[in-house]
Amino acid sequence: MSMFLQQCPSLFTFPSSSPSFSAQISVKSTVFCCLSPSPVTVVNGNTERRSSERNEIRLGLPSKGRMATDTLDLLKDCQLSVRQVNPRQYVAEIPQLSNMEVWFQRPKDIVRKLLSGDLDLGIVGLDTVTEYGQGNDDLIIAHDALEYGDCRLSLAIPKYGIFENINSLKELAQMPQWTVQKPLRVATGFTYLGPKFLKENGLKHVTFSTADGALEAAPAMGIADAILDLVSSGTTLRENNLKEIEGGVVLESQAVLVASRKSLIQRKGVLDTTHEILERLEAHLRAVDQFTVTANMRGSSAEEVAERVLTQPSLSGLQGPTVSPVFCKRDGRVAADYYAIVICVPKKALYKSVQQLRAIGGSGVLISPLTYIFDEETPRWRELLSELGL
Numbered sequence: 001m002s003m004f005l006q007q008c009p010s011l012f013t014f015p016s017s018s019p020s021f022s023a024q025i026s027v028k029s030t031v032f033c034c035l036s037p038s039p040v041t042v043v044n045g046n047t048e049r050r051s052s053e054r055n056e057i058r059l060g061l062p063s064k065g066r067m068a069t070d071t072l073d074l075l076k077d078c079q080l081s082v083r084q085v086n087p088r089q090y091v092a093e094i095p096q097l098s099n100m101e102v103w104f105q106r107p108k109d110i111v112r113k114l115l116s117g118d119l120d121l122g123i124v125g126l127d128t129v130t131e132y133g134q135g136n137d138d139l140i141i142a143h144d145a146l147e148y149g150d151c152r153l154s155l156a157i158p159k160y161g162i163f164e165n166i167n168s169l170k171e172l173a174q175m176p177q178w179t180v181q182k183p184l185r186v187a188t189g190f191t192y193l194g195p196k197f198l199k200e201n202g203l204k205h206v207t208f209s210t211a212d213g214a215l216e217a218a219p220a221m222g223i224a225d226a227i228l229d230l231v232s233s234g235t236t237l238r239e240n241n242l243k244e245i246e247g248g249v250v251l252e253s254q255a256v257l258v259a260s261r262k263s264l265i266q267r268k269g270v271l272d273t274t275h276e277i278l279e280r281l282e283a284h285l286r287a288v289d290q291f292t293v294t295a296n297m298r299g300s301s302a303e304e305v306a307e308r309v310l311t312q313p314s315l316s317g318l319q320g321p322t323v324s325p326v327f328c329k330r331d332g333r334v335a336a337d338y339y340a341i342v343i344c345v346p347k348k349a350l351y352k353s354v355q356q357l358r359a360i361g362g363s364g365v366l367i368s369p370l371t372y373i374f375d376e377e378t379p380r381w382r383e384l385l386s387e388l389g390l
């Protein structure tokens, strides 16, 4: 059967039974159409083979785009380096984690494949999980703050024309211009979250169009009145004469570790592997921007030195200072005139800490970066178990 590429305009109505909300999504996209009279079902994920037939644990990582490198860097920093034979090969391994397959996929496909049971774990932006997960209960955010890929999904309108004095979502909603015949036209790649957000915020007459990128051009091209897209530095909006408005942020996003509830509960080894990944992520992320500071201090006893250290606000460390005697031999006798103190200090307080140490008699200050901070328990592991009812 021959297949050909064709422009297929299609019209989706907003998935709502509410008659007051007249949103429609008109989607013009390039799709594969089949020369067959019978309808074709297209799925992104498992069809025939049962996902439970495999034994390996599968982690989906972004194959390209701005998340790809940062994800590999984070895993490397957690001593979970991904070993990829060559960059065009989509399967890889993490030698530290036995029975683990890494699959490189586009972020949206990671979410789809978690839902279809073809992946067990994934790292993507929260925006992608929320958009493509569509509130599906099978997706669990195991780590919600991997500290990269920061951006927000936000509504933006032109700075000029009828929008010149419009600065909030409320003002936008109250503009008399939007009617059934002439609705507010919003361009967005977020065709689930966009309509949901605007409906929840009382915008009644809205239509949506979509494109795969460069949405910021839509208002100037006359295609849309507003756009709903990701914003990070705000440069793209500014350069295209657009502005964000108060109340227009749909969600704040960053990279997250997401898991399939079914896999966590049913697939052997997934829960243990998730525990290990979570432990390493939390220990590493807690240690980022923290330094160990050691210094010597003259004193009469460990308690006296500790008291002096604790008079300084930047020197309390994680659980208070560690103070240990430094022994030396004097006149044939072993004595401790000096004490070594060890504290953990955040980068931004580093210089202040050194100043405070010196002020109370500290000398020989040594500073080294921290790799991990392992707590007694990983808070997110507790939360995950409780989410799973375990």
Ligand SMILES: Nc1ncnc2c1ncn2[C@@H]1O[C@H](COP(=O)(O)OP(=O)(O)OP(=O)(O)O)[C@@H](O)[C@H]1O
Pocket (backbone or CB within 6 Å): 064, 065, 066, 067, 107, 108, 124, 125, 126, 127, 128, 149, 150, 151, 212, 213, 230, 231, 232, 233, 253, 254, 255
């Ligand atoms: N400007 C940005 N600053 C920071 N993070 C961003 C920014 N834009 C997107 N992201 C994050 O990176 C993720 C991937 O974005 P990226 O642009 O690489 O791929 P994409 O837009 O999903 O695909 P495409 O290659 O089709 O543009 C987004 O889902 C979001 O979480």
Ligand SMILES: O=P(O)(O)OC[C@H]1O[C@H](OP(=O)(O)OP(=O)(O)O)[C@H](O)[C@@H]1O
Pocket (backbone or CB within 6 Å): 212, 213, 214, 215, 216, 229, 230, 231, 232, 233, 234, 235, 236, 237
């Ligand atoms: O606030 P800023 O720092 O300017 O970033 C925002 C831009 O980044 C993303 O686009 P991307 O670079 O991914 O291009 P795309 O439109 O092709 O996806 C997003 O869609 C915005 O256009």
Ligand SMILES: [Mg+2]
Pocket (backbone or CB within 6 Å): 213
């Ligand atoms: Mg993009």
